[in-house]
Amino acid sequence: MLSTRHLLGIKDLTEKDIHTIFETADSFKEVINRPIKKVPSLRDVTIANVFFENSTRTKLSFELAEKRLSADVINFSASGSSVKKGETLLDTVNNILSMKVDMIVMRHSFPGAPHFLSKHINANIVNAGDGTHEHPTQALLDTFSIRERLGDVAGKKVVIVGDILHSRVALSNIFALQKLGAEVMVCGPNTLIPKYIDQLGVKVENDIRKALKWCDVANILRIQMERQLVKNFPSTREYSMYYGVNKELIDSLDKEIVIMHPGPINRGVEITTDVADSEQAIILDQVENGVAVRMAVLYLLAGR
Amino acid sequence: MAKVKIMNEALLDITISRLCQQLIENHGDFKDSLILGLQPRGVLLADRIAKRIKELDGTDVSVGKLDITFHRDDFGRREAPLMPSKTEIPFLIEDKRVILVDDVLFTGRTVRAAMGAMLTFGRPKQVELLVLVDRKYSRDVPIEPTYIGKSVNSIQSQRVTVEWKETGAEEESVWLSLED
Numbered sequence: 001m002l003s004t005r006h007l008l009g010i011k012d013l014t015e016k017d018i019h020t021i022f023e024t025a026d027s028f029k030e031v032i033n034r035p036i037k038k039v040p041s042l043r044d045v046t047i048a049n050v051f052f053e054n055s056t057r058t059k060l061s062f063e064l065a066e067k068r069l070s071a072d073v074i075n076f077s078a079s080g081s082s083v084k085k086g087e088t089l090l091d092t093v094n095n096i097l098s099m100k101v102d103m104i105v106m107r108h109s110f111p112g113a114p115h116f117l118s119k120h121i122n123a124n125i126v127n128a129g130d131g132t133h134e135h136p137t138q139a140l141l142d143t144f145s146i147r148e149r150l151g152d153v154a155g156k157k158v159v160i161v162g163d164i165l166h167s168r169v170a171l172s173n174i175f176a177l178q179k180l181g182a183e184v185m186v187c188g189p190n191t192l193i194p195k196y197i198d199q200l201g202v203k204v205e206n207d208i209r210k211a212l213k214w215c216d217v218a219n220i221l222r223i224q225m226e227r228q229l230v231k232n233f234p235s236t237r238e239y240s241m242y243y244g245v246n247k248e249l250i251d252s253l254d255k256e257i258v259i260m261h262p263g264p265i266n267r268g269v270e271i272t273t274d275v276a277d278s279e280q281a282i283i284l285d286q287v288e289n290g291v292a293v294r295m296a297v298l299y300l301l302a303g304r
Numbered sequence: 305m306a307k308v309k310i311m312n313e314a315l316l317d318i319t320i321s322r323l324c325q326q327l328i329e330n331h332g333d334f335k336d337s338l339i340l341g342l343q344p345r346g347v348l349l350a351d352r353i354a355k356r357i358k359e360l361d362g363t364d365v366s367v368g369k370l371d372i373t374f375h376r377d378d379f380g381r382r383e384a385p386l387m388p389s390k391t392e393i394p395f396l397i398e399d400k401r402v403i404l405v406d407d408v409l410f411t412g413r414t415v416r417a418a419m420g421a422m423l424t425f426g427r428p429k430q431v432e433l434l435v436l437v438d439r440k441y442s443r444d445v446p447i448e449p450t451y452i453g454k455s456v457n458s459i460q461s462q463r464v465t466v467e468w469k470e471t472g473a474e475e476e477s478v479w480l481s482l483e484d
Contacts (some may be wrong), residue, residue, distance in 0.1 A: 001384035020387070027388040031374065036424035039374035299374075303385025 002300050006118050006125040009134035010175035018179060022144055024296035025289070032068060032291055042071035045302045047103040048096045051128070052078040052089075055107055057263050057287065058128050058138070062105050065294035071302075074101070089113060090120055097123055103302060106130075124301045132166050138262055139172030141293040143180055145286045146217055149258050154181030159211045161187045162221035162243060162270050165194055165232070169221060169262045174200055187211035188243060191232040208243050212253055219260040220245055220271050236269050246272040256280055263287070310437075310456060310464075311478035319453040320349075323434060324356045326451055327403065328363075336429070337401040338366040342418050343373075343389035346406035348468045349436055353405060368393040370404075375417040391421070398426035403450075407466040409435040412447035437464050437478060456480060 002017045010018075031039055047066045051059055059075075066073045076096060087095075093104060103124045106114050111133035114125050129135040147153050158177050164170045164186045177184050178201060185203035186193055198204055205211040212218055223239060233239045245259070259271070259281040267273050276283060311319065331337040334357070341350025347369050354367045373388035404418055415433060422428070432450035439458045458464065463481040467473035 024388065027371065027373070027391070030391055031424075034424045035426055038424070040420065041374045041376075041379050044380065300385055303380060303382070 005301065006114070006127075007136050007297055007301060008114050008118060008125065008127050010136045010139050010172045010179070011134070013136075013179070015179045018140065018143070018176065021140055021293065021296050021300065022147060024300060025140075025144055025292045028068075028295040028299070029289065029292040031295075032288075038068050038070060040070045041299055042066070042069040042302050045069075045103065046072040046074070046099075046101045047105060047298070048074045048076060048101045049128075050076045050093065050096065050104055050106045052106075052108045052113075053129070055128070057290070058107065058135075061287070061290040062126075062128060062137075062294055065291050065298060066105075068291065069295055069298060069302075071103075071298070074099075089117070093117055093121060097121060103298065126297060126301065129168055131168065132171075133168055134172045134175075135168040136172050136176075137290070137294050137297060138169050139176040140297070141286055141290040142169075142173055142219060142260060142262065143176045143182075144293050145260065145282050145289050146182075146258065148285065148289065149282055150216065153177065156182045156217060157185070157215045158182050158217045158219060159185040159187050159205070159215040160219045160221065161208065161211065161245065163192045163223050163232075164188055164197065164221070165192045167221050169219075173219060174202055185211055185214060189233055189239070208245070209249065209252070212245070212249060212257060215257055217258040217260060218245065219262070221262065222264060222266055222270060236266075240269050244268075244270055244272065245275055247274045247278075250275055250278075250280070258282060260286060306482045307479045308482060309477055310480050311454060313476045316436075316476050316478065319436070320352055320356055321360070323436075323451050323453055324353060324360055327353070327434070328357060328361050330432075331401065331403075334363050334365045336399075337403065338368065338395060338397065339403045339405055340368045340370045340393070340397075340418075340422060342404060342406040342414060343369055343371040343391070345408075345466065346404075348470055349407050349466075350405040352468075353434070366395050368395065370418055370421055372414060372417040372421045375420040377413060377417065393425055396426060397422065397428050399429045401430045401432070402428040403432045403434055405434045407435070408437045408439065408464045409433070409447075409449055410439045410442050410464075411444040413444055415447045416445050436466060439464060454478070 003014050004012050105126045105128050107128040109131050111131040113130050114127040118125050143153050160170050174184050187205045261283045339350050341347035350367050354365045357363055357365050369392040371389045371391045373386050434451040435449045436453040438449055438452045438455045440455050465479045467477050
């Protein structure tokens with residue numbers, strides 16, 4: 001049983017909550033590898049996926065998780081909706097809830113949007129990303145994937161590389177990794193690292209080679225051009241030269257590290273193809289685990 | 305709450321042997337048969353049955369564990385969702401003769417859920433149900449066991465508990481708890 005009715009962010013979860021989600025996800029991982037990958041648990045639950053921002057992977061993953069749990073699913077995207085006609089967020093969601101919807105999975109470009117909603121509506125809310133704030137299910141599937149590959153998260157050294165400034169994945173990962181007892185470092189150019197991030201108890205490193213030498217796991221983030229209001233580095237070519245993870249860099253280490261990426265990948269920018277497709281990369285495992293972890297989250301919240 | 309012992313260790317042992325003899329009679333060399341123990345307590349009985357068949361007949365029987373949590377019909381009607389146990393079925397059940405094993409048969413809802421869970425792994429040729437204790441006249445659904453260790457008359461508020469050494473009991477036994 002989780003200590004919360006909603007999943008708004010990793011910050012609100014306890015370590016016990018995360019372990020409960022992992023144990024439930026273990027069972028769902030077994031379910032999605034059966035010949036028939038569907039269970040009837042949520043057959044009387046209706047879930048609305050309300051996406052005010054573009055998404056491919058997360059939306060697909062949630063929808064698949066919901067359908068594998070036998071929930072009824074409706075999809076809403078802001079483009080072409082009443083939002084464009086001036087309807088407020090609360091009115092939009094209340095109209096959806098009037099159709100007897102039990103859960104809302106929401107992505108919004110404004111940090112705190114799901115937190116605001118949780119104070120005004122009765123349905124369970126799952127945050128599928130709110131601006132540059134949090135993306136809790138991504139952090140849960142990332143840490144679940146580390147646990148699966150390395151046996152445990154506690155005591156592991158994890159570096160998050162790249163655009164930390166605009167990344168909700170980075171923030172949720174920092175919270176999740178720290179709650180589970182991992183050491184966290186962020187690495188990137190100073191222009192892409194928030195000013196006081198060391199106050200969260202993470203190490204800061206500008207040299208990618210030193211960061212990779214230090215870590216057991218490297219979680220490489222995409223450069224989020226769509227969120228950058230000013231130019232934070234001269235060119236993607238220069239970023240790739242200084243912070244791109246390539247085979248030469250990986251081969252120069254005297255150990256094997258685990259390579260992760262939340263997707264979508266900009267091949268040749270933050271990571272080269274030969275690294276992304278190597279044995280050390282668990283990028284596709286992360287995608288598979290995403291469905292199991294989201295099934296676990298929905299199952300545990302819908303039962304409350 | 306008062307308890308009465310309805311099976312002691314010796315009787316439990318004899319009952320398990322008798323159930324195994326019945327299985328051997330119906331399944332022969334178990335070439336196309338397998339056992340699925342229902343989590344959590346049916347698994348202990350399933351392991352015991354397989355071990356006894358090996359002792360009696362020298363036959364190795366495939367034993368799996370089946371968790372029914374996600375197939376229950378009471379989701380959302382409880383305080384909190386139930387945590388699942390492990391499902392381990394490292395073999396194909398398609399076209400096999402499956403023996404579902406549980407310690408106590410009460411309302412039949414667990415077995416109904418087990419059939420739903422089992423069918424996600426394939427379509428067996430035949431399904432049988434073996435229970436150590438059948439609580440007669442308590443069924444919510446039309447399910448009856450193929451093999452019964454002991455039948456008992458009980459009322460809704462009573463409980464039947466099977467105690468195994470694997471779960472820390474000093475003596476293996478079956479208890480019926482009575483109302484105060």
